[in-house]
Amino acid sequence: MTALRYQLRENRAWEATSKANAEYLRYYSIPEMQTPLETELAKFLPDAELTQILATRSKATQIWVFKAER
Numbered sequence: 258m259t260a261l262r263y264q265l266r267e268n269r270a271w272e273a274t275s276k277a278n279a280e281y282l283r284y285y286s287i288p289e290m291q292t293p294l295e296t297e298l299a300k301f302l303p304d305a306e307l308t309q310i311l312a313t314r315s316k317a318t319q320i321w322v323f324k325a326e327r
Contacts, residue, residue: 261317
C-alpha cells in the first residue's frame with residue numbers, strides 16, 4: 258500500500274497544477290512529498306528486495322509479484 262500511495266502521488270505530464278492545488282498545499286502537508294519512498298519501504302523489505310524493487314518502473318506491482326512468488 259505504501260508503494261501504491263507514492264505511485265499515485267507522482268506528478269503526471271497531463272495534469273495541470275491549479276490555484277486550488279497551491280491553496281491546498283498551504284494548509285496541508287503531503288507525507289509522500291516529505292519522505293522518500295526508499296525510506297518508507299526500507300521499514301518493510303529486506304535490502305536485496307528493496308534494491309530490485311526500486312529499479313523497476315511500477316514498484317507497487319513488483320512488490321506484489323515478489324510476495325506472490327513466495
